[in-house]
Amino acid sequence: MSFHPLMPYGTRDWHRSERVLLPKGEPFAYTPERAAKLEDTCAMYPPERRKSAVLAALYLVQEQQGYLTASALRHVGEFLRITPAEVEDVATYYVMFFKAPVGKYVLQVCRTLSCALAGAERVTESLSEKLGLKVGETDASGMFTLVEFECLGACDRAPVVMVNNEHWHEKATPESCGKLVEDLKARGVAALTGCHLNVEHL
Amino acid sequence: MDPVLTKYVREPNSYTLDFFLKHEGYAGLKKALAMQPNDVIEAVKASGLRGRGGAGFPTGMKWQFVDKKTPNPKYIACNADESEPGTFKDHVLMERNPHLLFEGCLIGCWAIGAKVAYIYIRGEFFHVQRVLEAELAKAYAQGYAGKNVMGSGWDCDIVIHRGAGAYEAGEETALIESLEGKRAQPRIKPPFPAVEGLYNCPTAVNNVETLCNLPAILINGADWFAKLGPEKNGGPKLYCLSGHVKKPGVYEASMNTTLKELIFEYAGGIREGHQLKAVIPGGSSVPILMPDQLDIPASFDSVQKAGSMLGSAGIIVMDETTCMVWAAMNLMHFYKHESCGKCTPCREGGDWLFNILAKIERGDGELRDLDLLTSVSNNIAGKTLCAFGDAEATPPLTTLKNFRAEYEAHIREGRCTVPADWRGQVLVEAGH
Numbered sequence: 001m002s003f004h005p006l007m008p009y010g011t012r013d014w015h016r017s018e019r020v021l022l023p024k025g026e027p028f029a030y031t032p033e034r035a036a037k038l039e040d041t042c043a044m045y046p047p048e049r050r051k052s053a054v055l056a057a058l059y060l061v062q063e064q065q066g067y068l069t070a071s072a073l074r075h076v077g078e079f080l081r082i083t084p085a086e087v088e089d090v091a092t093y094y095v096m097f098f099k100a101p102v103g104k105y106v107l108q109v110c111r112t113l114s115c116a117l118a119g120a121e122r123v124t125e126s127l128s129e130k131l132g133l134k135v136g137e138t139d140a141s142g143m144f145t146l147v148e149f150e151c152l153g154a155c156d157r158a159p160v161v162m163v164n165n166e167h168w169h170e171k172a173t174p175e176s177c178g179k180l181v182e183d184l185k186a187r188g189v190a191a192l193t194g195c196h197l198n199v200e201h202l
Numbered sequence: 203m204d205p206v207l208t209k210y211v212r213e214p215n216s217y218t219l220d221f222f223l224k225h226e227g228y229a230g231l232k233k234a235l236a237m238q239p240n241d242v243i244e245a246v247k248a249s250g251l252r253g254r255g256g257a258g259f260p261t262g263m264k265w266q267f268v269d270k271k272t273p274n275p276k277y278i279a280c281n282a283d284e285s286e287p288g289t290f291k292d293h294v295l296m297e298r299n300p301h302l303l304f305e306g307c308l309i310g311c312w313a314i315g316a317k318v319a320y321i322y323i324r325g326e327f328f329h330v331q332r333v334l335e336a337e338l339a340k341a342y343a344q345g346y347a348g349k350n351v352m353g354s355g356w357d358c359d360i361v362i363h364r365g366a367g368a369y370e371a372g373e374e375t376a377l378i379e380s381l382e383g384k385r386a387q388p389r390i391k392p393p394f395p396a397v398e399g400l401y402n403c404p405t406a407v408n409n410v411e412t413l414c415n416l417p418a419i420l421i422n423g424a425d426w427f428a429k430l431g432p433e434k435n436g437g438p439k440l441y442c443l444s445g446h447v448k449k450p451g452v453y454e455a456s457m458n459t460t461l462k463e464l465i466f467e468y469a470g471g472i473r474e475g476h477q478l479k480a481v482i483p484g485g486s487s488v489p490i491l492m493p494d495q496l497d498i499p500a501s502f503d504s505v506q507k508a509g510s511m512l513g514s515a516g517i518i519v520m521d522e523t524t525c526m527v528w529a530a531m532n533l534m535h536f537y538k539h540e541s542c543g544k545c546t547p548c549r550e551g552g553d554w555l556f557n558i559l560a561k562i563e564r565g566d567g568e569l570r571d572l573d574l575l576t577s578v579s580n581n582i583a584g585k586t587l588c589a590f591g592d593a594e595a596t597p598p599l600t601t602l603k604n605f606r607a608e609y610e611a612h613i614r615e616g617r618c619t620v621p622a623d624w625r626g627q628v629l630v631e632a633g634h
Contacts, residue, residue: 090385096325113288156290
């Protein structure tokens with residue numbers, strides 16, 4: 001199921017069958033480079049199966065616009081020759097798509113058992129305190145969003161924090177959260193440890 | 203047992219094509235291309251290789267079921283969606299030995315007659331994907347993938363397909379649905395993917411570690427592979443140790459190794475000053491084993507005989523500071539979040555199991571909640587389209603079975619009776 005910071009998920013009143021209406025947003029069209037890139041992606045699947053590229057298409061929207069809007073989904077549908085409903089079906093299911101504006105740094109803290117055993121709950125609380133945010137919120141300056149994620153698949157380097165769906169920070173501690181936040185403000189994603197097996201390349 | 207899969211993972215540049223080629227790289231593929239596809243399948247069958255994704259289904263048998271008579275194209279779908287809590291072995295393999303995976307995919311394609319292998323990699327592994335993409339480009343450039351693979355005249359493509367955050371996409375039919383551009387929801391089986399899979403064509407869905415074992419089987423022989431472990435549990439195995447151990451990590455060993463050895467020798471034992479309380483041997487979807495049940499080989503068959511499953515070999519170790527009610531609740535949050543929503547028992551039951559556990563954890567529990575946990579769990583397990591339902595029902599059932607007294611104490615005293623300093627203060631419901 002898909003969860004996003006600013007949607008009212010998790011409340012007793014929310015029923016999964018309720019139609020998710022994304023904000024319409026500005027008119028959207030891919031930049032020429034992105035359109036070409038997506039066309040290349042479509043070529044990796046059988047020609048009558050452009051729909052397979054829908055996840056790639058949504059990532060490109062997110063790269064261009066920061067989050068998904070109904071206009072963007074409509075454009076994706078036209079590009080892939082599928083209906084807007086089919087795009088919305090997918091956009092509302094997968095967790096890594098943002099359906100409202102997010103901060104510059106989306107801190108995605110793993111909360112599942114192995115990370116929790118290593119103290120992830122306290123990491124989340126520490127970040128929550130330092131940033132003055134509840135889980136799921138974005139700060140007023142638009143710099144940080146704090147969310148929880150399920151098992152990120154690096155349990156030996158727990159607790160793990162992913163940032164912006166792409167960057168990686170390992171062995172976070174409640175004590176080091178203050179410094180992490182300050183470092184992110186000062187140096188951006190260079191402040192993150194990266195994947196410890198990955199450190200010497202990329 | 204000398205490491206096979208992870209022999210060079212700590213060496214710098216082990217991920218590069220140059221390094222790979224200097225260490226028997228693509229030698230397995232070369233052998234395969236000189237064999238008849240059916241003989242490759244026979245070799246894999248003879249080796250006894252069992253799927254490393256969680257089910258342990260014999261790979262040779264799975265390939266044999268692939269319908270080769272149809273004129274439709276065949277596909278290999280590599281399941282790199284590793285999302286089972288406690289599992290991170292594919293993460294290491296893909297990041298440190300991507301060419302081994304490519305070689306495995308190509309061998310698989312040759313064996314079943316496929317011309318494309320789709321590597322479905324979970325969206326959260328983007329840092330791994332970058333390595334895969336860079337190395338795949340090099341493999342293409344030097345003729346190890348694409349047109350005329352290794353000069354054999356055979357063409358085969360490898361496509362990397364990024365997921366977007368869905369544990370259920372690890373289920374083989376849900377993975378296929380996701381590859382087709384839909385929600386990652388499972389299909390009813392039969393028909394099995396080997397007959398009707400991706401785009402309704404015969405597809406073999408194989409785990410990363412499974413595919414990574416293929417080159418060694420072809421280079422060293424099926425016999426060698428089968429003899430590395432107990433009967434019907436052969437080959438090197440990657441074990442993921444995490445939780446309250448001194449040295450969490452991926453450890454490669456034969457399946458003769460006992461769970462006790464893995465925890466106390468390989469992973470250095472429980473952290474200082476603490477004692478073992480419970481172990482989940484195969485990722486969160488399998489039942490708990492107690493400390494006196496660990497003197498068994500960590501093989502598919504032995505762990506199953508002991509009442510659990512080896513699953514994805516994600517060994518989560520919990521010491522005495524772990525409240526089992528809290529642990530079950532933590533896992534139920536995972537399952538209720540990840541439920542794809544297709545089957546009513548799983549979709550609705552998962553929510554309710556979490557709510558009941560949260561109620562107990564908060565201190566508002568009643569004894570009849572335990573009966574409710576049991577009955578709801580039993581109404582999910584076995585009543586869903588895929589094994590997620592069985593997995594979802596497991597944490598409440600297994601913790602109740604082994605730690606009922608702890609649940610009752612929680613309820614009686616209206617509070618957690620096993621507090622720990624590493625736990626948070628606030629119960630976060632679902633504020634994502």
